Amino acid sequence: MGHGGKKMxxxxxxxxxxxxxxxxxxxxxxxxxxxxxxxxxxxxxxYNIVVTTDSYTVTPxxxxxxxxxxxxxSGTINDLLxxxxxxxxxxxxxxxxxxxxxQELGEIIKTISDISSKYGIAIVAGDTKVMPRTAMNEVxxxxxxxxxxxxxxxxxxxxxxxxPGDKIISTGTLGxxxxxxxxxxxxxxxxxxxxxxxxxxxxxxxxxxKYRIHAMKDPTRGGLASVLNEWAKKSAVSxxxxxxxxxxxxxxxxxxxxxxxxxxxxxNEGKAILAxxxxxxxxxxxxxxxxxxxxxxxxxxxxKSNRKGQVLLKTRIGGHRILDKPVGEPIPRVC
Numbered sequence: 274m275g276h277g278g279k280k281m282x283x284x285x286x287x288x289x290x291x292x293x294x295x296x297x298x299x300x301x302x303x304x305x306x307x308x309x310x311x312x313x314x315x316x317x318x319x320y321n322i323v324v325t326t327d328s329y330t331v332t333p334x335x336x337x338x339x340x341x342x343x344x345x346x347s348g349t350i351n352d353l354l355x356x357x358x359x360x361x362x363x364x365x366x367x368x369x370x371x372x373x374x375x376q377e378l379g380e381i382i383k384t385i386s387d388i389s390s391k392y393g394i395a396i397v398a399g400d401t402k403v404m405p406r407t408a409m410n411e412v413x414x415x416x417x418x419x420x421x422x423x424x425x426x427x428x429x430x431x432x433x434x435x436x437p438g439d440k441i442i443s444t445g446t447l448g449x450x451x452x453x454x455x456x457x458x459x460x461x462x463x464x465x466x467x468x469x470x471x472x473x474x475x476x477x478x479x480x481x482x483k484y485r486i487h488a489m490k491d492p493t494r495g496g497l498a499s500v501l502n503e504w505a506k507k508s509a510v511s512x513x514x515x516x517x518x519x520x521x522x523x524x525x526x527x528x529x530x531x532x533x534x535x536x537x538x539x540x541n542e543g544k545a546i547l548a549x550x551x552x553x554x555x556x557x558x559x560x561x562x563x564x565x566x567x568x569x570x571x572x573x574x575x576x577k578s579n580r581k582g583q584v585l586l587k588t589r590i591g592g593h594r595i596l597d598k599p600v601g602e603p604i605p606r607v608c
Contacts, residue, residue: 310323310352310356311323311324322424323357323358323420325352325419326417327345327417332411334413337457338468338469341381342382342383343388345418347473347474348542354422354489355430355491356424356431357430360392360394361394361395362397363395363397364396364398364419365385365396365417367401368414368415368417369401369414370405370412371403381414388473392473435508435510436576439548439550439551441501441572441573442557442571443545443570443571444544444547444570445544446470446569447492447496447520448536448541449467449544450471450539450540452539453469453470454607455528455604455607461528469542470541472566474543477566484549484557485553487549490504490545490546493541495599496536497519497538497596500546501546501574501584502584504548505584511584512584513576514586514596516588517589518572518573518574537596539604542608543566554572
C-alpha cells in the first residue's frame, strides 16, 4: 500500500496510533509530524539536524533516465532539501533477491556513489541482506536509505506553514517519471522518447533558501494532488490552481489520455512544489528558470483562507473541480 494516497494515509495513521510516533515527534523533539523529515534541535548549536528515511522498489529497475540507484539517492537528497536542509550523509541498506546480477548491482551502486561523491554526501553506514527467490517473487532489489542534513535553527519549512496569499510554484513539468515508467512497461513508443525526470535538486533548491519559502515538497507518490491536499489540510487553507498554467509535456498528455490517468495524480522524481510569500514569487520563479532543471517552472496557483482543506482546479474551459487526493498510486511500483 505504499502508494501515497488515501489508503497509505490510513496505514500510516494505523501504525502511528500504535507506536506513538505523533506524540514522540511533536512533544519530545518539538518537530512536525508526518512531514518528509524530522527537524531535531540541538541546544547551543548553530544548526539543527534533519533526518529522513525511505525505501525504494521499482519495476523495471533500469529505465530511461536512470535506475533504482538514481531514484534512491536522489529521493533521499530531495526529501532533505524539501525541509530546507543541506544533505550531508546517508545510510544505505540493500535487500537483494538471490541470483541478482553482480553486473547490474555494480551499475546501481556506482550510480549512488557518483551522485553522493559529486555533492560531498558521505555514505556512513549500510547493510546487505540476500533473500530467497520465493520470498521476493518478481521484486529483485529493495533499497532503504536514511538521510541526514543540517539546517539553520531559525528555519522552518513545513507542510503546516502556508499562509493565505502564498503562491504555489512547480519547478517543472508534472507526471514525467510515472508516465515514463508506464510507457516502458506497456511498450509505448513516442516520436520523442519520454524519460524519467529523476534527479537530485541540490543545485536548484539551495540557492532559493534565502527567500521566504513556507513549504516545499517533491511530488512523488500521489503526485501534485497528494502534495497540495496535505498542505491544505495541515495549514488550514484552500489551494486554487489554474489548469492552463500547470506545465505538462505533450507526451504525458497523450499517454494520460490513452490510459485515463490524470497527470496531477502521478509521481515525479525531479520536481519540487513550493509555497512562497507572494512578494518573493517572481524572484523565486526567475531564479528557478535559470537552472537547467527549472526551465519549465511556473506559478500554478495560490493559497486562500476560504474553503479550508480543499484543493480546487480552474479548468481550461473556465469551470472548477475539486482535485482530491488519489486513493492509491495510479501507476504502482514506480518509486
